[in-house]
Structures are given as C-alpha cells and as structure tokens.
Amino acid sequence: MSTAATTTATVTVTGMTCGCCANSVRDEIGRVPGVTAVAVDLTDGTVTVDSAAQLQPDVIATAVVRAGYAVAD
Numbered sequence: 001m002s003t004a005a006t007t008t009a010t011v012t013v014t015g016m017t018c019g020c021c022a023n024s025v026r027d028e029i030g031r032v033p034g035v036t037a038v039a040v041d042l043t044d045g046t047v048t049v050d051s052a053a054q055l056q057p058d059v060i061a062t063a064v065v066r067a068g069y070a071v072a073d
C-alpha cells in the first residue's frame, strides 16, 4: 500500500468520441491545480482524476466544459 495522500474522483463525461477528445479532456483537467493524474476511459466515458487533495466536483466539471464537453449527472 502506498502512503501517498491521493484522492481519486471519477466523473462521467458525455460527448467524447475518439482519442483526441480524450486528450482534450485530459489536458484541461491536468491543468487543474493539485491534479496528479488523469485517466480517460473512452468506452465508458469515464474520467478518473487523482489529486493531492480533495477537489471540489465543480472544478473538474468546469475543466471538462472548458475542453468542450459536459459532465453527466
């Protein structure tokens, strides 16, 4: 077990259809302060975000919108 204090959040993103969509979302979320890793699953449309501290959910949603996509409820 790692002792690193990492928080993981998973969001469902709508509208991603290919690898470049995934890259756009990954880049935007990756710019959010505190984010340490972003993993996009195109099949599920889910994005898993690791961060050093707890993020507000709307911070991720805002980054997704900035990339041109939307977070599903």
Ligand SMILES: [Cu+2]
Pocket (backbone or CB within 6 Å): 016, 017, 018, 019, 020, 021, 022
């Ligand atoms: Cu695309």
